[in-house]
Amino acid sequence: MAVSVSTTVMNNVEAVRTTLYDALKTDPNVILLGEDIGARGNVFLITKGFLEEFGPQRIVDTPLAEGAIVGVAVGMAMEGLRPIAEIQFADFIYPAFNQIVGEAAKTRYRSNGDYTCPMVIRTPYGGGVRGALSHSVSIEALFYHVPGLKIVAPSTPADIKGLLTTAIEDPDPVLFLEHKKTYRLIKGEVPQGRYTIPLGKADVKKPGNGLTVISYGYYIHQALEAAHALEAEGVSVEVIDLRSIRPMDKTTILESVKKTRKVLIVHEDNKFGGIGAEISAMLVEDAFFDLDAPIRRLCGPDVPPMGYAHTLESEYMISSDRMAQAMRELAKF
Amino acid sequence: MAVSVSTTVMNNVEAVRTTLYDALKTDPNVILLGEDIGARGNVFLITKGFLEEFGPQRIVDTPLAEGAIVGVAVGMAMEGLRPIAEIQFADFIYPAFNQIVGEAAKTRYRSNGDYTCPMVIRTPYGGGVRGALSHSVSIEALFYHVPGLKIVAPSTPADIKGLLTTAIEDPDPVLFLEHKKTYRLIKGEVPQGRYTIPLGKADVKKPGNGLTVISYGYYIHQALEAAHALEAEGVSVEVIDLRSIRPMDKTTILESVKKTRKVLIVHEDNKFGGIGAEISAMLVEDAFFDLDAPIRRLCGPDVPPMGYAHTLESEYMISSDRMAQAMRELAKF
Amino acid sequence: MASKMVTSQSRAHVPQFERHGLSDEQLVWMLRNMLLQRTIDNRGFQLNRQGKIPFAAGSEGHEGLQAGAAVAFHKGKDILAGYYRDLGLFLGIGVTAEEALRSQFACASDLSAGRQFPHHFTKKSIGLVSISSVIAAHCTHAVGFAYAIKYRGEEGRAVLCTFGDGATSEGEWHESLNFAAVQHLPIVFLCENNGLAISVPVRKQMAIDNVSERAPAYGMPGETFDGLDPIASYDAVKRALDRARAGDGPSLIEGKVHRYLGHTTDDDDRTYRSRDEVAEMRKRDPVPSFESFLIDHGVLDKARLDEMRKDILREVNEATDRAEAEPLPSSEDLYTNVYAGETQPWR
Amino acid sequence: MASKMVTSQSRAHVPQFERHGLSDEQLVWMLRNMLLQRTIDNRGFQLNRQGKIPFAAGSEGHEGLQAGAAVAFHKGKDILAGYYRDLGLFLGIGVTAEEALRSQFACASDLSAGRQFPHHFTKKSIGLVSISSVIAAHCTHAVGFAYAIKYRGEEGRAVLCTFGDGATSEGEWHESLNFAAVQHLPIVFLCENNGLAISVPVRKQMAIDNVSERAPAYGMPGETFDGLDPIASYDAVKRALDRARAGDGPSLIEGKVHRYLGHTTDDDDRTYRSRDEVAEMRKRDPVPSFESFLIDHGVLDKARLDEMRKDILREVNEATDRAEAEPLPSSEDLYTNVYAGETQPWR
Numbered sequence A, B: 001m002a003v004s005v006s007t008t009v010m011n012n013v014e015a016v017r018t019t020l021y022d023a024l025k026t027d028p029n030v031i032l033l034g035e036d037i038g039a040r041g042n043v044f045l046i047t048k049g050f051l052e053e054f055g056p057q058r059i060v061d062t063p064l065a066e067g068a069i070v071g072v073a074v075g076m077a078m079e080g081l082r083p084i085a086e087i088q089f090a091d092f093i094y095p096a097f098n099q100i101v102g103e104a105a106k107t108r109y110r111s112n113g114d115y116t117c118p119m120v121i122r123t124p125y126g127g128g129v130r131g132a133l134s135h136s137v138s139i140e141a142l143f144y145h146v147p148g149l150k151i152v153a154p155s156t157p158a159d160i161k162g163l164l165t166t167a168i169e170d171p172d173p174v175l176f177l178e179h180k181k182t183y184r185l186i187k188g189e190v191p192q193g194r195y196t197i198p199l200g201k202a203d204v205k206k207p208g209n210g211l212t213v214i215s216y217g218y219y220i221h222q223a224l225e226a227a228h229a230l231e232a233e234g235v236s237v238e239v240i241d242l243r244s245i246r247p248m249d250k251t252t253i254l255e256s257v258k259k260t261r262k263v264l265i266v267h268e269d270n271k272f273g274g275i276g277a278e279i280s281a282m283l284v285e286d287a288f289f290d291l292d293a294p295i296r297r298l299c300g301p302d303v304p305p306m307g308y309a310h311t312l313e314s315e316y317m318i319s320s321d322r323m324a325q326a327m328r329e330l331a332k333f
Numbered sequence C, D: 001m002a003s004k005m006v007t008s009q010s011r012a013h014v015p016q017f018e019r020h021g022l023s024d025e026q027l028v029w030m031l032r033n034m035l036l037q038r039t040i041d042n043r044g045f046q047l048n049r050q051g052k053i054p055f056a057a058g059s060e061g062h063e064g065l066q067a068g069a070a071v072a073f074h075k076g077k078d079i080l081a082g083y084y085r086d087l088g089l090f091l092g093i094g095v096t097a098e099e100a101l102r103s104q105f106a107c108a109s110d111l112s113a114g115r116q117f118p119h120h121f122t123k124k125s126i127g128l129v130s131i132s133s134v135i136a137a138h139c140t141h142a143v144g145f146a147y148a149i150k151y152r153g154e155e156g157r158a159v160l161c162t163f164g165d166g167a168t169s170e171g172e173w174h175e176s177l178n179f180a181a182v183q184h185l186p187i188v189f190l191c192e193n194n195g196l197a198i199s200v201p202v203r204k205q206m207a208i209d210n211v212s213e214r215a216p217a218y219g220m221p222g223e224t225f226d227g228l229d230p231i232a233s234y235d236a237v238k239r240a241l242d243r244a245r246a247g248d249g250p251s252l253i254e255g256k257v258h259r260y261l262g263h264t265t266d267d268d269d270r271t272y273r274s275r276d277e278v279a280e281m282r283k284r285d286p287v288p289s290f291e292s293f294l295i296d297h298g299v300l301d302k303a304r305l306d307e308m309r310k311d312i313l314r315e316v317n318e319a320t321d322r323a324e325a326e327p328l329p330s331s332e333d334l335y336t337n338v339y340a341g342e343t344q345p346w347r
């Protein structure tokens, strides 16, 4: 990441907001479209004040139709605008699946490069916020299999700013996932001024040599908490924040695993067919003989995310204690 | 599989057809709905003559709207009918994604069992038929991550009859995938009379002890061809036909791998995040020390399936020769 | 009619009014339903302010439409495919106050076993379809129910499918109406048009004034009525349901209502509408309007009204206390009813 | 008008006709476009029968509508978001016969580099949007183009979005019209209603007679015209496009056309319609009808027509020979243009 002289402390909501603001300021082709992003300023107040400053032509409160939100953005992008489409909650992205997977991701390939689709689809995802069955889902595994798409899921304000800036300038469609739980919970130093972080580059959030923990989103913070706890017990844990899910950073993962020889993959999303599956399969292909222990996946249970009652929610979510326990076991292995 | 006295030889189209026919005959709650399944008798002639025999109330030519085809079927199922929805080509299932993933798969969970959703969604998938970019896709990896759904992808007429019969009687929603390329290409003995094959049970299509090949759909036949070729070279290959993708048959896979200690996973679908990823990850968790070689995945390239020109198509598809080559290498390992 | 309700001359004597066959008992029942809905709504917001529940959504302003629709609905026969803002309708067809409060507290005994948001009920025994939070997704299900009714030739049954003005923009809404029209199904599509989709005003939702103007696009009868007026609402919904039950096919009808509260407790509506705007709407608040209408027309007297209010408060208080005392789901409850039996992704 | 074309009295002398400002040159150009479309269509089916190409789709019966629309379209300015059955329109706005044949042979030099089905063109240089096989998916894109045009304040540009009758049942079709109406965008939604979606007759597609009856549901002007008549088609499409270009917003117009062939070479339409039905329609075949219309009205003489036919056949024969000789894509071509640059899922 380009380091800039001074920094500001902000949370993840502010990081998204300031990045969108800068993009609107610098590029007249940038247009935001979504539900309640105008007068309401988005349900998390991310776009508050944008309508007044940039006007209804650039801050478009759309009809309640996700297929159109994404599909119209695809058309805008093909015609040279830089649309940033918002899906109010990731749970409601399904009606846009046809436009994302069938159209946006295929535009360049289908036309052999005659048309391209430079657009961003932003959406808040994830649980632990009492969002019940329809405001808690993780969607990355439903999209990461799709050629033509890029997927980003940052965990910190600094990463959000750098990656969202890159995503907006990327020549291809990017699905940008923002974990709801981190929106106000996570604060951090953010370099002032413009900087970018390349898509497809993971970040070692904590170096270590005893074992490697691979995660992303909210759980990065839980994993770091657990990893620091284990330092006290003499276990050195390296925590890798994937940040990008497609493309994914093989180099950083392999380097770490060759060093630690033990891997724990942690994600909130359901386990079966989740992101962890591909990471594990890749490691077996490319680092089989570097592994001292079976790759362990600590993931969401295979049930719909996520019951409303806090008892159900906390059963679904993985605490840093459970993560620490899994790390201990793997370290002992 | 229940063995019945006499058998008939038929291809995969006829197997689907005869199973649907028997279901319509035996259960008045069974209703077929989809595009061109009436007078046209489905674009592959699977339902030819059904309209005349069972009438437009049970063989419903719907408007051109996949969301409604599946969503209306969900309502029918909740009210006690046994709808069998057809998506004309798997490439066009995306507009129904919201109803399949968000509604059908969640009906039982959301209502804590007050309502259930016993329905089948049939669709032809897969390439190698000059179907170009929108009549060639494999969709299993876009759905197999979803709790509440079941997914079946048989390769032979006998398996189709047994599994489709089970799927129609299953109390939960089942996505039933029929590989277009096998429709008329694959013929086989089919037991007469009613029989079922349990979902979630794989089938060892060819026993062997040198290495295990795991696949499903059209590639089962390519893999068997390759496996038989290798017998001549003294390599004994066990070929497992998954048949069910969710739930998946851990027992059969583990038994085989403990025996052969080498695994090749083959699928037509794109590699990254495909079914093979979960199989490999599971094996690393449960059979790590039984493996003598890295698990190898031979899969579709990570590009949109599939160019129209036969040069592009044959580059995408995996020939039995390429499979044989991969088996040889793994055997030598 | 709603406007008539508040005119002073109607207070002068006891004038007749078009009651569309509604008995005094039914009219009083409707008012009670409206008061009960509002009391439970307010309880939810209250419990949320007290920090006892994380979330609540209210239907204030929709009471008239829903009370009318509830009477038109044939309990034990018809099917209701409703949405989250239908509390009055749900109560009206047989959801109890205690079930409502259990949903607010996410009790194990909640109809969804504490899995869904408050008021996202499921109650097959009374024909109430499991509520989806996904806008318009239930419209296709409603059509499937209607198809089953017609397929089985069940006389005198119909489906009532309700939704908001925002829902009409969804593709699945269009697909549902078109499918129902082509199949000539026994279903009523009832739009509760409160002029807002969270913050988005209806003029940004569609370029026409009334949702019912879309009925001809499907070859259905359409009608817009005053959803603040319970009697007008009953009349419109009843005529449409009767058409459906008689085999005369689907209808698209629309009641114009108000939304007095924020979208939910998570929404601060001051960011997108002025207090004056809300105050102006409040002047036509269906609850006090209907109270005085019934009193002015001698259907109800003040004393009985106070009695009713007390009675409702008692009912809701008791329901609150009982629900608050109920156990929450156990952690094991997370894993049940994903499939029939114990299916796991790996077996 | 189409009916007028074939009346005998019109052959009696050389009557005037409403030409809506179309010059003789334009009228002749339209006929040539129709003949070229049909010749290339037939070539595709011929090549398929000869086993030279695996698949072809034809537009026979749509020629009149498309020739009229092509003249109304402002080349170099307007955007066309069309669908697979628009060959005449594509040729009319600047796709060449050779490009059409290259798509049939899936040559490396095909506009999609042999990736897409025949006639699924992409040609940004002439404002032709990459064709999607997914019904109605392109309608939302068309709206996005129209939004960009309005956003940039580009005077006198509009988007023409075409689709079949079946497409109108898709949710995305509804979402597209509604979005365009709310934003008052410069776009024309043109339905080529041939009464069939593969085998499904339009009465199973919708419960109304004309797609244009849906225009009021979006607050748009709507109109149904005779799509067999090139002049009537030109007039209707031009008026709608002029409205859009003048900033007067979107329209939904519909031309009634025929589909004489099977849906594609994979479809045997005898399974769902009788030969008599097709023969009956053929009596109004727009191509011979327009030929005799132009001759009857002295715009064209037999000699020039024969010349034109020969010329077109020569053009298509040469295009066929050249395309057939073109190389196919190489196996490496499978991997390009997934992303800009060389992005792989793992890096």
Ligand SMILES: Cc1ncc(C[n+]2csc(CCOP(=O)(O)OP(=O)(O)O)c2C)c(N)n1
Binding pocket: A035, A064, A066, A088, A092, A095, C085, C133, C134, C135, C163, C164, C165, C166, C167, C168, C192, C194, C196, C197, C198, C259, C263
């Ligand atoms: C498919 C989908 N998109 C977005 C949302 C988020 N959301 C919840 S309610 C709502 C507004 C609904 O407005 P309307 O249909 O008018 O109903 P009302 O709340 O006004 O009664 C939105 C956008 C959702 N639940 N589902």
Ligand SMILES: Cc1ncc(C[n+]2csc(CCOP(=O)(O)OP(=O)(O)O)c2C)c(N)n1
Binding pocket: B035, B064, B066, B088, B092, B095, D085, D133, D134, D135, D136, D163, D164, D165, D166, D167, D168, D192, D194, D196, D197, D198, D259, D263
């Ligand atoms: C979303 C989707 N569903 C189904 C199909 C399969 N299909 C291809 S063309 C067609 C019929 C289209 O009919 P219509 O829109 O009237 O166009 P026409 O071919 O009659 O011109 C269908 C069902 C598809 N291409 N896309």
Ligand SMILES: [Mg+2]
Binding pocket: C164, C165, C166, C192, C193, C194, C195, C196, C197, C198
């Ligand atoms: Mg509303």
Ligand SMILES: [Mg+2]
Binding pocket: D164, D165, D166, D192, D193, D194, D195, D196, D197, D198
């Ligand atoms: Mg058609």
